[in-house]
Amino acid sequence: MSNALEVSHLTVSFGARKVLDDLSFAVEAGRSLAIIGPNGSGKTVLFKALIGSVPAHGTIRWAPGTRIGYVPQKLDIERDLPLTGIDFLEARADVARLGAGEVSRALDLVELPSEVGAQPIGTLSGGQFQRLLLAFALMGRPSVLLFDEPTAGVDEPGQEGIYALFRRLQSEEPLTLLIISHELSLVYRFADNVLCLSRQRAWFGPPVTMLTPERLAEVWGAPMHLHVHPKR
Amino acid sequence: MMPSAADLVLPLVMAAAAGLVGSIAVMRRMTLAPDAISHVALPGIGAAVLLRINPVLGGVVALLLGTLLVWALEHKTRIPTEAIIGVVFSAALAVGSMLASGEDLMEALFGAPRRAGRAEILVGLATAAIVIAFILQARSRLVLTLVSPDLARTAGVAVGRLNLIFLLAFALTVALGLRYLGVLLMGSLIIIPAATAKHLARSLSAMQALAVAIAMVSTLVGSLAAPVLHREAGPLIITAAALIFFGSLARRGAD
Numbered sequence: 001m002s003n004a005l006e007v008s009h010l011t012v013s014f015g016a017r018k019v020l021d022d023l024s025f026a027v028e029a030g031r032s033l034a035i036i037g038p039n040g041s042g043k044t045v046l047f048k049a050l051i052g053s054v055p056a057h058g059t060i061r062w063a064p065g066t067r068i069g070y071v072p073q074k075l076d077i078e079r080d081l082p083l084t085g086i087d088f089l090e091a092r093a094d095v096a097r098l099g100a101g102e103v104s105r106a107l108d109l110v111e112l113p114s115e116v117g118a119q120p121i122g123t124l125s126g127g128q129f130q131r132l133l134l135a136f137a138l139m140g141r142p143s144v145l146l147f148d149e150p151t152a153g154v155d156e157p158g159q160e161g162i163y164a165l166f167r168r169l170q171s172e173e174p175l176t177l178l179i180i181s182h183e184l185s186l187v188y189r190f191a192d193n194v195l196c197l198s199r200q201r202a203w204f205g206p207p208v209t210m211l212t213p214e215r216l217a218e219v220w221g222a223p224m225h226l227h228v229h230p231k232r
Numbered sequence: 233m234m235p236s237a238a239d240l241v242l243p244l245v246m247a248a249a250a251g252l253v254g255s256i257a258v259m260r261r262m263t264l265a266p267d268a269i270s271h272v273a274l275p276g277i278g279a280a281v282l283l284r285i286n287p288v289l290g291g292v293v294a295l296l297l298g299t300l301l302v303w304a305l306e307h308k309t310r311i312p313t314e315a316i317i318g319v320v321f322s323a324a325l326a327v328g329s330m331l332a333s334g335e336d337l338m339e340a341l342f343g344a345p346r347r348a349g350r351a352e353i354l355v356g357l358a359t360a361a362i363v364i365a366f367i368l369q370a371r372s373r374l375v376l377t378l379v380s381p382d383l384a385r386t387a388g389v390a391v392g393r394l395n396l397i398f399l400l401a402f403a404l405t406v407a408l409g410l411r412y413l414g415v416l417l418m419g420s421l422i423i424i425p426a427a428t429a430k431h432l433a434r435s436l437s438a439m440q441a442l443a444v445a446i447a448m449v450s451t452l453v454g455s456l457a458a459p460v461l462h463r464e465a466g467p468l469i470i471t472a473a474a475l476i477f478f479g480s481l482a483r484r485g486a487d
Contacts, residue, residue, distance in 0.1 A: 048382065051382060051385060051386050052385065053381065053382045053385055068386050069386065070382065070383060070386045072380065072382060072383065075379065075380050075383075077379070078261075080430065080431070081259060081430075082259075082429075082430055082433040082434055082435055082436060082438065082439040083259070083375065083379070083435070083436050084434070084435050084436070087375070087435055087436040087437075088375070088376075088379060090372070091371070091372035091373075091375040091376050092372075092376065092387055094371075094372035095372045095373055095376060095384075095387050095388065095389060096387055096388060120434055120435075121379075133383075136383065137386075140387075
């Protein structure tokens with residue numbers, strides 16, 4: 001199978017500090033890559049480099065015709081911003097000249113009721129806002145989804161539902177997933193490959209070889225517990 | 233002398249443009265930028281007075297140059313926007329008040345409602361139409377960019393270019409108000425109605441409609457009250473807008 005993304009010798013620096021140093025990996029089309037690592041290891045910066053919003057050295061090669069959907073970890077939204085979820089999705093549809101049904105299709109996919117979509121986005125709960133951002137990313141049927149999982153504010157059953165949606169989408173169309181996750185047990189069950197970033201270096205490989213207690217302790221600098229549930 | 237209906241057309245269209253530009257600016261949390269950008273007009277007006285050319289023309293040239301400067305500093309340096317605005321604001325005021333003086337300075341600061349010539353009215357109307365058309369046409373792109381430049385980029389918006397065009401539309405709106413409201417007050421007509429609308433509205437269309445309505449009502453009330461109260465229209469327009477703002481706080485409190 002061909003690669004959806006090839007990254008070679010990617011380096012991102014802020015001033016004198018190298019956040020990502022000579023990083024190389026590839027993701028096959030239709031597969032899932034989980035990106036794990038402690039805070040400050042450059043996971044979110046990697047996504048920003050992939051969408052071209054921070055300057056980077058090295059090569060980032062997307063397959064021809066790639067459409068990227070991006071779900072950021074959080075956005076700084078004022079509570080009283082007079083912009084509803086539906087305003088936000090309609091703006092997306094307008095910019096990309098998507099059909100009229102695309103907004104309700106996206107809301108249905110993420111199971112966000114239209115009453116919630118009619119509320120100002122600053123008043124949504126963490127879980128609702130994440131679903132809205134996911135609906136935004138799924139509009140225009142992306143071939144690659146970059147999902148930066150929030151560290152707080154989203155309950156675990158909600159996350160399980162989102163991963164179930166990813167499986168369903170991947171079974172229907174060739175969707176490549178890149179997921180920054182903090183839930184190692186989810187990663188273990190879900191990902192085909194794991195990119196493990198620490199402040200010193202990076203490792204890349206399938207979950208069985210990446211999520212060993214020794215490797216995790218090395219990356220986090222402290223013993224980590226991983227409760228592995230049987231694969232579904 | 234009471235203004236005729238024809239005298240009111242340009243100020244009202246200008247107010248509509250100010251309300252639309254202001255609602256985007258306030259949502260972007262650019263509440264200080266309008267003042268800074270409008271002050272940039274002052275040195276241009278001063279230079280135009282010295283050179284004996286139309287002061288509005290001088291103001292427009294200075295505004296466009298100032299806008300490019302603010303945009304370039306924002307994009308090419310890591311200095312925070314607030315700091316850039318603070319420096320540009322003060323420098324423009326200092327240089328401008330050296331160049332202009334006495335009555336010219338007062339006119340530049342607070343506006344001078346002399347009758348505009350036919351050509352000036354036509355150019356003004358055309359400028360306002362361009363600004364209004366841009367904001368309405370680019371509304372979705374502007375909204376995505378103010379929520380998140382990263383998300384806007386993934387949706388295919390050229391964020392840097394859009395920001396520049398928005399700042400230029402902003403500068404043109406300030407230029408429209410120079411004659412009526414002057415450098416000090418035009419920023420207020422852009423910000424106050426939009427800030428009031430943001431308080432009251434819960435959706436984007438409601439906010440834009442309210443901002444336009446409040447800006448136009450304030451302009452109408454101020455222009456009509458001026459001959460009755462024997463005061464200049466500019467300060468009355470801004471006073472009317474500020475009264476509506478404080479009224480909206482009371483209403484919000486009552487909810």
